[in-house]
Amino acid sequence: MNPSPLLAELITVLQFLPGIGPKSAQRIAFHLLEQHRDKARRLADVMRRAADQIGQCASCRTFCETEVCSLCRSESRDASLICVVESPLDVASIEAASDFRGKYFVLLGRLSPIDGVTPDTLGMPLLEQRLAGGEVREMIVATGTTMEGEATAHYLRQLAQRANVRATRIAYGVPVGGDLEFVDGSTLSHALASRRDY
């Protein structure tokens, strides 16, 4: 018997967050209500604005609030080098770990037709356009080494071949079977430096 239906609802919806079960949700709800209502309001406000306003860069598909993201607008980055990753998290990891100065393309997923994730879902037509533009000299494939990551890499190689662009892939060193975002900085940096033709 819960005296507050709204509190019960809060505990339910907190479980939308990955890794939060019923017990954690309960603790979070009481923590916020007991002493941290201002923080709860601020979090609610930012979450609402993020869900409404964060779109995708028209050029690289990463998350941003502007038409084109700051990385794509940057004049100091090498537009002839494009690194294709699965998630904006991977962009953050590569930026933090290596001295890569090219541009990115973010798939926001990996090929998985069984889950309805097709090349179109991943923005492959947009990538094809960029490769056809003639500016790109090399495309670095930095998808994960999961089965879907491999399938995506395979598809990307075909795209590059059709556009006559050199395709490379980050070196093994990334632990097989894992996701890019869990790799430590030096492994990731090494993997980028020793990329090989693909």
Added chain:
Amino acid sequence: MNPSPLLAELITVLQFLPGIGPKSAQRIAFHLLEQHRDKARRLADVMRRAADQIGQCASCRTFCETEVCSLCRSESRDASLICVVESPLDVASIEAASDFRGKYFVLLGRLSPIDGVTPDTLGMPLLEQRLAGGEVREMIVATGTTMEGEATAHYLRQLAQRANVRATRIAYGVPVGGDLEFVDGSTLSHALASRRDY
């Protein structure tokens, strides 16, 4: 270099949640933005409403949206028996684990003058009124066995003595040094049944 200041802000404020560090916050933010924006909007909405609308029961101080909570309004509960707990979580634990049919009083904390938590903060004057009302025959002290919980129990006993109300305390069985909400149901039920004069 983060291309989205709003995303960076979301990752920061997600760390307001207890148990969420920078890495978890990042994963939660991307999880919500990638496929679950509707859930993020709903969570933001519920969190906002909870922070604004959930107040405290005028009678027992537990969280509720109404003037007086459903437990206090209930005619079928024994108003001569009042169980004093630290948190609404404890009410939920006791309701789930035992057949206690009395009423509650929720302190929302425990005495800790060094942190500015005084008897007034914990609503002791309101409890004193209830004890003086003449309806209460027995007050069960169910605070935790931490140092502050013990100090609170001591204070509660004095209140009961002044009001000439029998004070009991839930039996040991609750692991010493722990918080009530972590106790398993049967231990808690046993502790309630074998309460002793205090």
